[in-house]
Amino acid sequence: MADDPKTLPKTLLVWEHPLSPYAQKVKIALREKGIPFEVRLPVGIGAGSTDDAFAAASPRREVPALEHGPVTIFDSRIIVDYIEDVWPTPSLLPADPVLRARGRMVEEAVDTQLEAIGWGLMELRVFKRGDDATRASIEAHAARQIAQFHAFLTRTLGDAPFFGGAAFLRADMAVISHLMGAARPAPETPLGAWVARCLARESVAITAKEAADSVAGMANVDAAVKAGLFKRQYRDHRLEWMLRCGGMEIVRDGIATDTIRFSTEIA
Numbered sequence: 001m002a003d004d005p006k007t008l009p010k011t012l013l014v015w016e017h018p019l020s021p022y023a024q025k026v027k028i029a030l031r032e033k034g035i036p037f038e039v040r041l042p043v044g045i046g047a048g049s050t051d052d053a054f055a056a057a058s059p060r061r062e063v064p065a066l067e068h069g070p071v072t073i074f075d076s077r078i079i080v081d082y083i084e085d086v087w088p089t090p091s092l093l094p095a096d097p098v099l100r101a102r103g104r105m106v107e108e109a110v111d112t113q114l115e116a117i118g119w120g121l122m123e124l125r126v127f128k129r130g131d132d133a134t135r136a137s138i139e140a141h142a143a144r145q146i147a148q149f150h151a152f153l154t155r156t157l158g159d160a161p162f163f164g165g166a167a168f169l170r171a172d173m174a175v176i177s178h179l180m181g182a183a184r185p186a187p188e189t190p191l192g193a194w195v196a197r198c199l200a201r202e203s204v205a206i207t208a209k210e211a212a213d214s215v216a217g218m219a220n221v222d223a224a225v226k227a228g229l230f231k232r233q234y235r236d237h238r239l240e241w242m243l244r245c246g247g248m249e250i251v252r253d254g255i256a257t258d259t260i261r262f263s264t265e266i267a
Helices: 021-033 052-057 076-086 097-125 132-157 170-179 190-199 202-218 221-226 236-244 248-257
Strands: 012-015 037-040 065-068 071-074
Touching: 012 021, 012 052, 021 037, 021 076, 021 097, 021 170, 021 202, 052 065, 052 071, 065 076, 071 076, 076 097, 076 170, 097 132, 097 170, 097 236, 132 190, 170 190, 190 202, 236 248
Parallel strands: 012 037
Antiparallel strands: 012 065, 065 071
């Protein structure tokens, strides 16, 4: 018999990295619902060799992962589904089935295509992958793609204050987690005004500050990559994005120097 979530401990453990937009989405959802939780950064997460406690919660060794007593869940969308199922009030989803479907499509789009752009720009700007000419070329592709994505999100938002309609809901939590970084729109645009509305919420403001604070500890992290101490994960949509934008040599170099990694097989 499965564990009854209502009889499990009230405090949850979220395995995370503050810069992960997937972890940010989970933390915003929990804060919006007023659910207490603790956070933990997996040991060795940057190198792909994490401690057994984290691996037990996330066999793919990816953040976020959730522990609720003996219940362990990986993947941000599945985690948010679980949160909504166990604590349905206040709901993270609009009542209208059409708005629900639209919100799920938006979440899918930002969690794959837009996430890959933000991740890729960090590879270039923070981890210093590629030479100057390669970085400039790839960044030009990224700028065009971000502009296209901003246009798509602006059309989808329309005149509504939030992607969930009148209320800040799950789709908004997904989008804001990806737009607080490299893909942030100009403040004078309609999408920029939406970002400001989101940041006015305590759940988002706290999560954004945690992400900003974590950046301070990333100085000279490119040296750790070159020394083989840090291996960025090139999985599915991220790998496709790098190849699509002309980063084949970056991938080849990362494989040759053993400074990139791929998804962990579930054993």
